[in-house]
Amino acid sequence: MSRTRAVLGALIVLVLAFFLFVMAGASWLKRPWHGRSDDVSWAMNEAWRAIQQEKWSDAGPSVRSLQAAWRQVSPRIQFSVEIDDLMTFDESLERLKAAVAAKDKASGLVELATMKSRWRAMD
Amino acid sequence: MSEPLVVVVRGLIAFVTLFLYARLLGKRQISQLSTFDYVVGISIGSLAATLTVDLSSRALPHWIGLTLWVGLAYVLQVITVRWQHLAKFINGEPTIVIQNGKILGRNLKRIHYSVSELLEQLRQKNIFSPADVEFAILESGGQLSVLPRSQLQPVTPQDLQMSTPYKGLPTELIVDGVVLDRNLQSVHLDRDWLKSQLAAQGIQSPRQVLYAALDTQGKLYVDRRDDSLGPQAQDVSDYPGPG
Numbered sequence: 001m002s003r004t005r006a007v008l009g010a011l012i013v014l015v016l017a018f019f020l021f022v023m024a025g026a027s028w029l030k031r032p033w034h035g036r037s038d039d040v041s042w043a044m045n046e047a048w049r050a051i052q053q054e055k056w057s058d059a060g061p062s063v064r065s066l067q068a069a070w071r072q073v074s075p076r077i078q079f080s081v082e083i084d085d086l087m088t089f090d091e092s093l094e095r096l097k098a099a100v101a102a103k104d105k106a107s108g109l110v111e112l113a114t115m116k117s118r119w120r121a122m123d
Numbered sequence: 124m125s126e127p128l129v130v131v132v133r134g135l136i137a138f139v140t141l142f143l144y145a146r147l148l149g150k151r152q153i154s155q156l157s158t159f160d161y162v163v164g165i166s167i168g169s170l171a172a173t174l175t176v177d178l179s180s181r182a183l184p185h186w187i188g189l190t191l192w193v194g195l196a197y198v199l200q201v202i203t204v205r206w207q208h209l210a211k212f213i214n215g216e217p218t219i220v221i222q223n224g225k226i227l228g229r230n231l232k233r234i235h236y237s238v239s240e241l242l243e244q245l246r247q248k249n250i251f252s253p254a255d256v257e258f259a260i261l262e263s264g265g266q267l268s269v270l271p272r273s274q275l276q277p278v279t280p281q282d283l284q285m286s287t288p289y290k291g292l293p294t295e296l297i298v299d300g301v302v303l304d305r306n307l308q309s310v311h312l313d314r315d316w317l318k319s320q321l322a323a324q325g326i327q328s329p330r331q332v333l334y335a336a337l338d339t340q341g342k343l344y345v346d347r348r349d350d351s352l353g354p355q356a357q358d359v360s361d362y363p364g365p366g
Contacts, residue, residue: 079129
């Protein structure tokens with residue numbers, strides 16, 4: 001009887017620990033799992049460098065790889081972050097694409113700064 | 124982001140957490156809840172609902188809030204069991220509201236309880252006059268306990284000095300066609316005995332039985348799955364139709 005209770009107690013603790021991981025695991029879940037293909041942080045830095053140096057031929061692919069990385073990471077972290085952070089990141093990404101298309105350095109950097117701030121908030 | 128999926132996952136977390144915490148808080152019945160327990164229950168339910176559908180904030184703070192409320196409620200429960208003086212402060216005390224047929228107005232005023240509320244509760248207990256009451260006590264959970272005048276209490280075998288046989292709890296032997304072997308063993312009987320008893324009542328298999336129990340007098344009660352009552356059957360429906 002006491003063994004059953006111990007197993008049950010351990011199971012309850014495991015379930016609650018799993019819930020905690022799902023709710024508080026954003027800082028771990030947003031780390032890259034598949035190299036650079038889902039490394040949002042690296043992709044943002046690449047895009048920043050390209051836009052700051054006004055290398056528009058590099059900025060386009062950087063933003064595309066940022067979008068691809070974000071598409072992989074956002075489903076992982078959606079259970080542990082605020083919906084507003086996710087939506088702000090999505091909107092900034094769309095505006096960043098437009099800024100790169102228009103070769104607008106100032107707007108591009110503003111959007112990237114916003115995205116970096118939202119990214120840090122998703123912890 | 125898939126909002127419905129997030130709501131489903133957060134809802135599952137809230138539901139399972141609430142279920143586990145409710146088990147932790149124990150078996151207090153709704154009718155035994157004090158006002159504070161009631162408020163705590165509502166707050167915990169509200170926190171669980173917010174955890175499920177408020178996607179504008181992260182799930183973790185709501186979950187921590189839920190855990191904190193349950194933890195504090197648990198601590199209060201432990202305190203009320205271990206320290207009587209604090210229990211008196213936390214749960215309140217029962218109050219005598221009628222004594223020897225007299226309504227104690229001062230006590231009613233102190234607990235903000237009206238005479239009409241008192242009379243209503245008495246009527247629910249089939250008492251239509253405070254004069255018929257020896258003692259009425261409003262329990263800390265809000266229920267009214269009533270001791271009617273001795274002249275109005277039903278006569279018991281003890282009053283008539285009659286001896287009665289012991290009547291304990293019956294032992295369930297079959298539920299929904301399934302024989303409960305552990306219960307059979309506890310009364311030192313076996314399946315062969317059960318089968319012979321059922322055969323004596325014209326029942327070939329335990330699967331034909333919905334419920335069977337053995338009382339402390341050794342009498343076996345058997346209810347068959349077959350509900351047909353024959354000529355005794357009564358239909359309380361007045362009109363034909365679905366239902």
